[in-house]
Amino acid sequence: MKIFEAAKAPIRWEERNVTAIRGPGGKWMIPPDAKESMDKNKIGLKGPLKTPIAAGHPSMNLLLRKTFDLYANVRPCVSIEGYQTPYTDVNLVTIRENTEGEYSGIEHVIVDGVVQSIKLITEQASKRIAEYAFEYARNNQRASVTAVHKANIMRMSDGLFLRKCREAAEKYKDVKFTEMYLDTVCLNMVQDPTQFDVLVMPNLYGDILSDLCAGLIGGLGVTPSGNIGANGVAIFESVHGTAPDIAGKDLANPTALLLSAVMMLRHMGLHGHAKKIETACFDTIRDRKVLTKDLGGNSKCSEFTEAICQKMKDMD
Amino acid sequence: MIPGDGIGPEISAAVMKIFEAAKAPITWEERNVTAIKGPGGRWMIPPDAKESMDRSKIGLKGPLKTPIAAGHPSMNLLLRKTFDLYANVRPCVSIEGYKTPYTDVDLVTIRENTEGEYSGIEHMIVDGVVQSIKLITENASRRIAEYAFEYARNNKRMSVTAVHKANIMRMSDGLFLRKCREVAENYKDIKFTEMYLDTVCLNMVQDPTQFDVLVMPNLYGDILSDLCAGLIGGLGVTPSGNIGANGVAIFESVHGTAPDIAGMDLANPTALLLSAVMMLRHMGLHDHADKIQTACFDTIRDKKVLTKDLGGSAKCSEFTAEICRRVQDLS
Numbered sequence: 001m002k003i004f005e006a007a008k009a010p011i012r013w014e015e016r017n018v019t020a021i022r023g024p025g026g027k028w029m030i031p032p033d034a035k036e037s038m039d040k041n042k043i044g045l046k047g048p049l050k051t052p053i054a055a056g057h058p059s060m061n062l063l064l065r066k067t068f069d070l071y072a073n074v075r076p077c078v079s080i081e082g083y084q085t086p087y088t089d090v091n092l093v094t095i096r097e098n099t100e101g102e103y104s105g106i107e108h109v110i111v112d113g114v115v116q117s118i119k120l121i122t123e124q125a126s127k128r129i130a131e132y133a134f135e136y137a138r139n140n141q142r143a144s145v146t147a148v149h150k151a152n153i154m155r156m157s158d159g160l161f162l163r164k165c166r167e168a169a170e171k172y173k174d175v176k177f178t179e180m181y182l183d184t185v186c187l188n189m190v191q192d193p194t195q196f197d198v199l200v201m202p203n204l205y206g207d208i209l210s211d212l213c214a215g216l217i218g219g220l221g222v223t224p225s226g227n228i229g230a231n232g233v234a235i236f237e238s239v240h241g242t243a244p245d246i247a248g249k250d251l252a253n254p255t256a257l258l259l260s261a262v263m264m265l266r267h268m269g270l271h272g273h274a275k276k277i278e279t280a281c282f283d284t285i286r287d288r289k290v291l292t293k294d295l296g297g298n299s300k301c302s303e304f305t306e307a308i309c310q311k312m313k314d315m316d
Numbered sequence: 317m318i319p320g321d322g323i324g325p326e327i328s329a330a331v332m333k334i335f336e337a338a339k340a341p342i343t344w345e346e347r348n349v350t351a352i353k354g355p356g357g358r359w360m361i362p363p364d365a366k367e368s369m370d371r372s373k374i375g376l377k378g379p380l381k382t383p384i385a386a387g388h389p390s391m392n393l394l395l396r397k398t399f400d401l402y403a404n405v406r407p408c409v410s411i412e413g414y415k416t417p418y419t420d421v422d423l424v425t426i427r428e429n430t431e432g433e434y435s436g437i438e439h440m441i442v443d444g445v446v447q448s449i450k451l452i453t454e455n456a457s458r459r460i461a462e463y464a465f466e467y468a469r470n471n472k473r474m475s476v477t478a479v480h481k482a483n484i485m486r487m488s489d490g491l492f493l494r495k496c497r498e499v500a501e502n503y504k505d506i507k508f509t510e511m512y513l514d515t516v517c518l519n520m521v522q523d524p525t526q527f528d529v530l531v532m533p534n535l536y537g538d539i540l541s542d543l544c545a546g547l548i549g550g551l552g553v554t555p556s557g558n559i560g561a562n563g564v565a566i567f568e569s570v571h572g573t574a575p576d577i578a579g580m581d582l583a584n585p586t587a588l589l590l591s592a593v594m595m596l597r598h599m600g601l602h603d604h605a606d607k608i609q610t611a612c613f614d615t616i617r618d619k620k621v622l623t624k625d626l627g628g629s630a631k632c633s634e635f636t637a638e639i640c641r642r643v644q645d646l647s
Contacts, residue, residue: 123444294529
């Protein structure tokens with residue numbers, strides 16, 4: 001929020017807590033004031049939430065996903081100059097269907113020692129995510145969309161997913177459409193990630209690939225993420241953990257949340273401010289003078305933040 | 317020896333030549349495994365191939381072409397079912413001289429290869445809603461876990477990591493994980509850890525040296541084994557072994573048949589050769605295995621005689637001759 005203020009970004013923040021509460025009828029839900037705020041504003045920025053262990057309620061991330069029908073998880077992975085990894089020039093986006101697939105949660109014991117887990121693929125969800133991927137590609141001037149699948153093995157389920165992608169591709173002739181097996185994507189990704197652009201895929205594959213790609217650019221500490229929901233809701237979030245061991249000590253790296261906020265600005269059409277903040281952040285990291293510990297330096301979070309604010313003032 | 321299709325025959329010939337130069341105590345029985353229709357109309361591998369394998373127990377296989385309108389199922393699938401090839405094993409070791417963004421990769425992926433997500437059981441529930449069933453059984457999970465720990469012990473590996481998503485797939489991956497934990501109890505000399513698949517991928521591309529032996533269900537194995545092959549340079553240099561019930565073991569290169577260069581003496585036999593080395597180790601012939609592997613790695617490291625895919629311009633026969641020469645020098 002400090003960096004946004006320094007950038008004079010036209011954003012007003014409404015802070016809300018989403019810790020689950022029990023609603024009438026005993027069902028777990030996010031607090032009504034949080035829901036009301038999000039339904040009204042449509043756009044949210046979220047930090048890490050701790051996983052409840054014996055809290056009785058389900059994961060808040062899951063609750064948010066269901067409450068706002070957050071069907072698309074979007075992670076742009078761009079190499080950060082100054083933060084060295086074995087790869088340079090990574091510039092791709094993973095778009096993961098986030099409501100069904102392998103994460104349906106439907107499992108049964110058939111007989112003792114035999115368990116089945118059901119993967120559900122529907123025409124609706126596949127069509128929706130495919131259309132989102134092509135829209136995203138078009139709106140962000142991306143050259144191609146690749147559907148990632150295993151339809152050679154899962155002919156019906158991934159086959160359905162693939163068909164919907166092909167159908168959506170017909171409506172977006174300006175965007176190149178390709179298809180690739182998931183294992184081939186992984187094999188090629190670690191040898192030459194520059195061959196990839198926008199990737200769209202079902203839930204589990206998205207879970208894996210989005211983390212793989214985050215690893216290519218340096219990990220969850222520097223990777224932005226956005227969740228797109230029905231009815232125009234979009235929640236951007238850092239995907240790292242809560243890091244309880246350094247909490248409250250002014251040691252944290254705000255890059256992931258900041259880049260997620262930049263993604264948010266772009267989603268809202270505020271490209272000028274997005275560019276300014278992103279450039280200030282990348283320049284600070286490239287300079288390597290003021291870096292938090294995880295980036296290889298020994299600065300405080302406040303110092304790193306201040307350095308970014310300073311760069312923006314210098315840009316004005 | 318199942319030479320396979322495309323470049324299969326020439327790389328198989330290369331391997332046999334190198335084995336001869338190394339004086340490896342192997343006699344080869346060449347067989348073709350193209351499916352035929354048996355009595356009753358069911359597709360099967362030719363009886364003489366099955367008989368040979370049941371007797372010898374050990375096989376080396378080149379790439380097989382995927383049948384498109386041939387009417388019969390994939391031969392790889394047929395082989396898997398015929399010999400109950402339940403474990404797919406891929407050791408991934410960085411090859412000095414063949415540069416990738418990683419050095420010092422030295423891990424092994426062990427993939428359960430009979431069930432899981434590849435059960436092939438799918439249904440249309442209603443129009444536009446499809447389900448695909450992932451099956452995990454206690455028996456298969458226990459069997460692959462035991463294989464992984466045995467492998468670790470026999471190959472002096474320090475740890476086995478179970479890769480799973482039991483936080484999401486509580487019952488199925490939960491069962492798999494439980495079996496791994498139970499087996500770990502019988503192998504206290506091996507360190508046992510567990511890691512989510514997504515975390516493995518995240519960490520693998522940042523620092524693969526943290527991994528040793530990895531064991532996992534079918535789909536995760538499919539992905540991770542290819543990911544790891546990519547780390548060391550791709551399918552052209554990656555060995556692979558399939559372990560079956562009743563002592564059968566078939567080692568194979570996992571690249572394609574490369575029809576565009578078949579018969580032109582351009583192919584790179586490294587993947588098949590390293591699979592053959594894996595085979596020798598499986599048979600306890602460690603000296604011959606080391607000799608051949610060293611000759612192969614030295615040739616690549618020297619960068620003087622390399623096939624095109626390795627960055628050189630040598631023919632397959634020249635690359636093979638160079639390895640043979642080194643093998644003889646090492647004897």
